[in-house]
Amino acid sequence: MIKTDVVIIGGGPCGLAAACGVEKSGAKCVILERDERLGGILNQCIHNGFGLHVFNEELTGPEYAHRWIDKVNECKNVKYYLNSFVYMIECTPNGYLVSAYNDEDLIEVEAKAVILALGCREKPAGSVQLLGTRPSGIFTAGCAQKLINIEGKSVGKRVVILGSGDIGLIMARRLTCEGATVLGIYEIMPQSGGLARNITQCVKDFNIPLNLSTTVTRVEGDKRLTGVYVAPVDQKLQPVAELEKFIPCDTLLLSVGLLPEIEIANDFQLEFNPTTNSYCVDEYFQTSKTGLFCAGNVLHVNDLVDNVSREGQHAGECAGLYALGKLPTAEKVEITFDDHIKYTAPKYIYKTGAGEVQVSFRVNKNYRRTIIRAISGGVEISRRPAPVVTAGEMQTVTIDKSKIQEDLHFEIQVLE
Amino acid sequence: MEKFEVAIIGAGIVGASLFSELTRKGVKTVLLEKADDVSNGSTKANSGIVHAGYDPVPGTLKAKFNIRGSQMYPSMCSRLKVDILQCGTLVVANESGREDLNKLFERGIKNGVQGMRIVEREELHKMEPNLADNIDIALFAPTGAVISPYLVCIALCEEGVVNGGTVKLNFDVDNIKPINNEYIISAGDQSVMADFVVNCAGVGANDVNKLAGAPEYPMKYVKGEYLLLDKSQNGFVHRPIFPLPTKAGKGILATLTLHHNIMLGPTAIPCEPYDTKVDAEGISQIKEKIVQSVKQPNYKKIIKLFAGVRVVSGEDFIIEKLPDTRFYYTIGICSPGLTAAPAIAEYLVEKMIQDGLQTRNHEFVSREPYINTETMDKKQLKALIKQDARFGKIVCRCEKITEGEIIQALNSPLKPTTVDGIKRRVRPTMGRCQGGFCLPKLLKIMSSNMECPEEEITLNGQGSEILANGESK
Ligand SMILES: Cc1cc2nc3c(=O)[nH]c(=O)nc-3n(C[C@H](O)[C@H](O)[C@H](O)COP(=O)(O)OP(=O)(O)OC[C@H]3O[C@@H](n4cnc5c(N)ncnc54)[C@H](O)[C@@H]3O)c2cc1C
């Protein structure tokens, strides 16, 4: 059995940054990664657009990951194991015991703290109740991305994309560059769930039709997909049957959302947030169980990897301090917010210490000309005009902790 | 031309049961299946319930074979080394349904169902906390059970093979020619000879009868659609929950699978013979009816929609022989066909023996079960990984399936060649991500094991290739 201070599950950008955070705190850690390489989902994101905030540079996914892998390799107290699939977390008198499949031996690591950095998975066809037959040729966008970018395979020639999350948008461009014809992207909501820059660079620049308030209703084909039916939806998001039309195609990509990979910690019955489909954390990225931390995409789906790295690093530092018995605790303040906002991460902050705390959140739809405000003790303690806030973009606000009273409330004032 | 004593047409649960029964009696048997794997018809998409037997009308073949079949299942499953969950079944009703429940109970008694009882409200809601509030009483039948229908069918076929039987896949029977006292059964340019022929072709049974000059029967096809929920909903129900049966059938039920998924359905919608499309209407029917028995399920957790087709011909099963020949046929094997299949097989073998089939003492060879690392403790798992490193490499994260388990399925007696074939044996792509994670890995493993390019690997047979041709640029 391996003994350490902190065990990090997942060696993606969150886990890598967390390891650097643990190192900084003075504690030791072990990363367990199920893949044959570190870097997580970034390995298949060969497009650029990573690292604008952390490195002030536009890097590709693998380049960004390598910056962090290099940092981890410089750390003295970080060990990592690849091909190690964590399947169980148990409590022991000394903290936690984490077990993983590995092709050399079953790995067991005992640690005082655990950081969940497992990322997320894509929702399958069933989750959008895709009707019709069940032929081949239906892929989640990330699966297609892996097949094309990592395995060098081709998934199809005439492609329809359902859902306009970032992965769907990026894959629309990728497939076009691969020589496939992307017949259209269909999004049930009145706005895309992706970043504005991806809509411009991946869709508009390639003349790919992006159809909003429209969905794929059912698929056809007994063996391979032969086509899909699409229809506009009404205000209740129900397809208008009379306007349904058939689009012959051989491939359907689904970009219909991501789900945090949280099942590993189910048995702990942690405080859960149905909006993010994940656990609630405090400003240390600690869940409702002490010593169990959670950050990155497994906490909430991030659109910018820079934010993931920041979260991971902070979670790592806090977990390290926890393991060393140095993490201060105090009375918690629960963050509240108005109904433009869907959730905040963290959910709780501590009424202690000086310094800053960063709070991330998402809004429920797109707004123009807004002011993002934070209020505590009836006083506005932060104010930021935001010309556009979109459902696809995560917002982050930095709060001066010394100004926090008994409460903390976020609101969006919409001027238009 | 290869010669057999018995040729069975159709490798669904009926054909597979017969195959196993005959090979264990030392009979030289061939099982002919048109698809590229066994268990590809009704047997792959149904409720997976071993019915206790209170439903069928007393005196019918359905009643007789249902009871006998349900008695045979537990020992059959242990012989096959496949799981069976002996959880019992419930038919639930509100107070106004008491009389109908009592009738069902009495019918069960007539049919010979053991151990049934009426459960009253308080106990009932303790047994199943997620019953709808208005449910007051239920008929509990402890002999009802849950199985994995395709796995039982596959296991029966494997057992037949390890006991000397032959399975011929991609054998779409298109000609049956009697010559002297034998038959030549052909599919395209392939043929086999046999003394006895048994038609177990499910949806295709009339067509096969026609080839043999046997009567065709009026047939109706009735589609049953289902919703499958993620494992996280495990515990929503602990056993199949039926509403009171109506003329239209057993109704829409909530049940569980052996792997802890929750299944809602089936609908009963007249359809074309091979139509397994899921329609909006069916889904709304399920959602509307299910809440009459149970609380609102969590539809956010749906991972799959699917459908199966029942073949109905009149009120009862048709299990006959073309007079003065050795051609037997099974037609209209709808519910409770899965349950009845082993009993139907037993009956058919008796008939064939009466007609001169020779059985022999045969040294039984037991089928090897698939290794499942998920059920192992750490010590067992460590030992296994030491022995074969591939059992330490996870391929499917949702169901925790290792490369070793997949290779083992690929090398199993029937040597499955499709993604669906592997899925039905050891479950990759069946979990909550439905293959989003494991598909690329699975294709690689299959391609190296089958020594073919990944581009040739199909979901379920030719035409369902997963990748497109042409390297990525
Ligand atoms: C297609 C796509 C395009 C993107 N484009 C951009 C972009 O242009 N710019 C940008 O800034 N951001 C982009 N992002 C966002 C950013 O890449 C992600 O938010 C970030 O990678 C999330 O990091 P993570 O470490 O939380 O998760 P992941 O990168 O998913 O890492 C999780 C790691 O955990 C491992 N793991 C999971 N379960 C286990 C287990 N049981 N045992 C062991 N290990 C396990 C996984 O193998 C993985 O390595 C994009 C994301 C995607 C998917």
Ligand SMILES: Cc1cc2nc3c(=O)[nH]c(=O)nc-3n(C[C@H](O)[C@H](O)[C@H](O)COP(=O)(O)OP(=O)(O)OC[C@H]3O[C@@H](n4cnc5c(N)ncnc54)[C@H](O)[C@@H]3O)c2cc1C
């Ligand atoms: C929705 C639904 C729910 C059900 N629920 C239950 C239940 O809970 N419990 C229960 O006991 N029963 C249930 N049933 C009934 C049960 O599924 C069927 O009775 C049983 O599967 C029928 O098996 P079979 O072997 O007759 O047919 P099938 O499984 O259809 O097998 C027939 C096989 O013959 C092959 N074939 C056809 N033509 C040819 C040809 N020309 N040459 C070669 N091969 C051919 C086909 O490819 C197929 O593999 C249900 C059925 C449905 C549809």
